[in-house]
Amino acid sequence: MRFTLAPEQRDFASSIDDLLSAADTPTVVRAWGSGEHEPGLALWRRLADLGVTGLAVAEEHGGLGASAVDLAVAVEMLGRHAVPGPVTESIAALPVLLADSGETRWLPGLASGEMIGTLAWQPHVPYAVDADVADIRLCVVDDALHEFAPAEPTSSVDAARLLSAVEIGAVVCPARTERAWAYGVLACAAQLLGAGRQLLEMSVDYAKQRSQYGNQIGGYQAIKHLLADVVTQLELARPLLYGAAVSLDADGTSTARDVSAARVACADAAYRAARTALQVHGAIGYTAEHDMALWLTKVRALRSVWGTQAWHREQVLGALLDERRVA
Amino acid sequence: MTNIVVLVKQVPDTYSERKLAETDHTLDRESADAVLDEINERAVEEALKIKEAGEGEVTVLCVGPDRATDAIRKALSMGADKAIHVSDEALHGSDILATAKVIAAAIGKVEGVDLVIAGNESSDGGAGAVPALLAELLGMPQLTYAHHVSVEGSAIKVDRETADEGITHLEANLPAVVSVTEKINEPRYPSFKGIMAAKKKPVETLTVADLGLDAGEVGLDNAWSTVSEAAPKPPRTAGEKVEDDGDGGTKIAEYLVGQKLI
Numbered sequence: 374m375r376f377t378l379a380p381e382q383r384d385f386a387s388s389i390d391d392l393l394s395a396a397d398t399p400t401v402v403r404a405w406g407s408g409e410h411e412p413g414l415a416l417w418r419r420l421a422d423l424g425v426t427g428l429a430v431a432e433e434h435g436g437l438g439a440s441a442v443d444l445a446v447a448v449e450m451l452g453r454h455a456v457p458g459p460v461t462e463s464i465a466a467l468p469v470l471l472a473d474s475g476e477t478r479w480l481p482g483l484a485s486g487e488m489i490g491t492l493a494w495q496p497h498v499p500y501a502v503d504a505d506v507a508d509i510r511l512c513v514v515d516d517a518l519h520e521f522a523p524a525e526p527t528s529s530v531d532a533a534r535l536l537s538a539v540e541i542g543a544v545v546c547p548a549r550t551e552r553a554w555a556y557g558v559l560a561c562a563a564q565l566l567g568a569g570r571q572l573l574e575m576s577v578d579y580a581k582q583r584s585q586y587g588n589q590i591g592g593y594q595a596i597k598h599l600l601a602d603v604v605t606q607l608e609l610a611r612p613l614l615y616g617a618a619v620s621l622d623a624d625g626t627s628t629a630r631d632v633s634a635a636r637v638a639c640a641d642a643a644y645r646a647a648r649t650a651l652q653v654h655g656a657i658g659y660t661a662e663h664d665m666a667l668w669l670t671k672v673r674a675l676r677s678v679w680g681t682q683a684w685h686r687e688q689v690l691g692a693l694l695d696e697r698r699v700a
Numbered sequence: 701m702t703n704i705v706v707l708v709k710q711v712p713d714t715y716s717e718r719k720l721a722e723t724d725h726t727l728d729r730e731s732a733d734a735v736l737d738e739i740n741e742r743a744v745e746e747a748l749k750i751k752e753a754g755e756g757e758v759t760v761l762c763v764g765p766d767r768a769t770d771a772i773r774k775a776l777s778m779g780a781d782k783a784i785h786v787s788d789e790a791l792h793g794s795d796i797l798a799t800a801k802v803i804a805a806a807i808g809k810v811e812g813v814d815l816v817i818a819g820n821e822s823s824d825g826g827a828g829a830v831p832a833l834l835a836e837l838l839g840m841p842q843l844t845y846a847h848h849v850s851v852e853g854s855a856i857k858v859d860r861e862t863a864d865e866g867i868t869h870l871e872a873n874l875p876a877v878v879s880v881t882e883k884i885n886e887p888r889y890p891s892f893k894g895i896m897a898a899k900k901k902p903v904e905t906l907t908v909a910d911l912g913l914d915a916g917e918v919g920l921d922n923a924w925s926t927v928s929e930a931a932p933k934p935p936r937t938a939g940e941k942v943e944d945d946g947d948g949g950t951k952i953a954e955y956l957v958g959q960k961l962i
Contacts, residue, residue: 384777384895392889424892437892447892 378615382446385423389447392419393454399664405457406532410506413457414489421486425451429468429556434480436468441556441621445563445614452567452675455667457533459503460564461679462492466510466557473549474518479509493521493539494554494681497680500527500536512539518548518700531674533667553627555621558632561679562614562639566607568668568675572650573603575665579654596653603646610638630692640676649670702756702851702874704747705807706780707818707830708740710764710771714823721913724920727824729765736771738885739819741778741887743880747817748779748888750851759810765804769903776898777890779836783903784809790908793920796825800833802918805911807838809904813875815856820845820879831879841872842899847883 378386405413420426428444428698430436444465451460467490468483482488490509493501504510504523512521523537577600580591590596616636620628647669651658658665676682711925712718719831721728747758760775760783772783790929794802802805808811816838821828837840843849847867848859851874858870859876890898908915942951955962 380773381895381899384773384890385892388777388890388895422891423889428892439892443892 377445378442382443385443385522386446386450387594388423389420389425389450390453392423393450393456396454398454398456399667400500402455402457402533402667414506417489418486420451420456426464426486428486429465430480430484431472434472434477434484436480436484441618442615443558444556445559445618448560448563449567449570449614451562452607452671453535453571455568455571455671457488457503459491459501459507461557461560462502463490463507463562466494466553467511468534469490469552469556470511470513470518470548470553471659472551473552474544474546475549476518482508492557494557494679497684498557498678501539502529502534502536502678504537504539505535510539511545512541513548513550514541516548516550518545519543520545523645529670529674531670533671534674541646552621555617555628555632558636559614559621560616561675562610562617562632562636565672565675566610566614566639569603569607569610569639569646572643572646572665572668572672573607574648575668576600576603576646576653583655588652599649599652605639606642606645610635610642611654613638619623627692630667630689633680633688633692635684636680637685637689643672644676701815702750702754703759703810703812704750704756704817705759705761705810705816706740706743706766706775706814707803707816708744708760708762708764708775709737709819709822709824709952710734710768711737711822718824719932720927720930724793725930726920729767730758730937734767734770736774737822737824738863738887739821739880739882740771741824742882742884743817743819744775744778744780745885746849746878746880747815749885750815750849751779752933754851756814758786761803761806761810762786763806765792766792772903773898774890776903777895778888778902779831779847779894781899782901785903785905786907786911787905788908788915788918790915790919793923794918795923796829796833796927797924798918798922800830800837802908802911802913803830803834804837805913806832806906809906809911815851815874816840818877818879818943819847828853831877835877838875838877839877842874842879843870843876844879846878846880849878849880849884 401412401416424437425428426446427436428439432438438446468480471480479488488508488655489506491501491507495514510521512519518612520542521539522542524540525538527536529536553584580596581589583590618630619629650665654665657663713735716732719728719731723901747949758780760772760780762772763786766787772785776783784806809916818831831844832842843858844859845862847861850857854874856872856876858875860868860870907919942948
């Protein structure tokens with residue numbers, strides 16, 4: 374088994390990176406947060422042209438039938454650039470949920486980027502994100518897929534996420550949820566890892582610019598240690614993310630455990646990156662005008678959706694205890 | 701059917717520090733990240749546009765060391781159909797005359813070339829003469845510094861833009877050599893499909909001997925110019941600080957007079 378990314382996967386990541394770097398995503402994110410969705414939707418269309426929205430859709434439904442590793446690599450890059458919109462839902466969880474449940478009519482639209490979907494999932498994803506821009510709104514209740522109507526919108530800590538409570542509507546079909554859940558958790562973890570990496574880089578850049586007491590603050594050991602801890606934790610989370618994606622591709626028995634482990638590690642690492650970024654930036658980091666705030670709040674929001682950290686830790690513990698019992 | 705050859709070059713990333721090797725003053729390729737020269741991405745984009753507007757085939761031609769395969773792969777990921785890679789130790793340190801000869805010989809390996817598209821100049825060497833040399837060697841008309849290109853049947857029209865002469869409208873019959881400027885287009889980003897498809901596209905690797913050239917015509921020892929010495933650019937010096945004691949304006953005026961600016 375190969376444990377490194379293929380050159381094609383690295384090339385795809387850098388293609389997405391180049392596109393998003395030139396797209397001034399902070400401006401797009403701010404517009405999205407103020408209800409102006411057009412720049413964000415235009416960005417989604419460009420990502421769709423690259424194939425990002427078709428990764429998790431099979432070729433027979435107009436997608437690319439890419440691997441979970443391909444998807445993790447791409448979504449990590451979307452997290453790195455704080456791309457707004459229901460990334461995890463529309464690009465990862467929904468395509469798998471619809472395909473596995475045999476409800477294929479929306480898949481070509483999702484793959485081509487002509488449609489964007491959002492998803493609520495009781496009890497772990499009680500609010501649907503960006504239901505106002507979504508063409509497809511579905512909700513998993515017990516083992517069935519329902520349509521829903523967005524009820525009262527509620528605010529998220531991340532201004533670029535509009536959350537809606539859901540008014541459950543008609544049943545669409547019985548749902549096969551196992552793989553879709555794992556894809557959602559994996560994508561959420563990938564977004565977090567990418568955002569964490571970006572927060573680290575912003576902090577490192579800032580530490581090299583900002584002087585205090587006559588020196589660059591990055592020269593002080595107190596700052597160096599903080600940042601070293603962040604990079605260590607992020608880099609230790611990355612193999613768990615890719616490992617979970619490999620596990621999904623192999624359809625192994627440990628998939629649920631592996632995605633939960635990845636999610637715990639990525640969210641913890643990203644959260645540390647966020648808190649450290651705030652410390653390193655000092656007062657400027659608290660201002661809404663500084664771009665860092667966009668990543669800071671996104672990490673805080675993503676850390677609490679698609680299952681809490683405690684719930685995912687329970688999954689890992691439960692799986693390990695089961696393995697021991699069998700052994 | 702337009703048969704297009706696009707010249708691509710791998711160069712050190714302009715964001716990284718570029719150095720010359722201490723031993724022979726050639727480009728130190730190991731010290732910097734290597735990328736496909738941005739102007740070549742535009743050349744590839746233009747070729748793909750011409751191909752997509754009608755019918756055609758785009759061949760990427762690269763002269764460079766083994767690691768230039770990364771640059772070739774990027775051009776293929778964007779949508780070029782096949783590639784020729786001329787790689788030979790003997791080419792190390794070749795000047796533009798030798799480079800143009802090698803490129804001309806390699807273009808000779810492609811049947812029925814209608815159009816050769818190059819960038820106007822590379823971001824590392826920056827001589828800006830290879831497209832013109834190549835046109836001379838191939839006996840084709842040269843339409844350089846293009847910021848707009850259109851192919852109509854067997855004719856090509858180009859808007860040439862230079863700082864000195866402004867815009868000139870050029871027209872020629874195919875086959876021809878075109879060089880493009882950075883205003884020509886916005887290159888596309890390679891898609892997932894394009895990247896996966898590039899894996900299967902043919903890349904023909906050729907040596908100087910394969911091209912029927914003599915190693916005595918190329919390389920550092922046969923270059924028409926030699927670099928005898930090189931020194932890094934001196935660091936920028938601090939500016940002059942003027943304290944304003946009520947006569948700041950006079951001091952600034954004196955400085956500008958000293959620089960013969962006023």
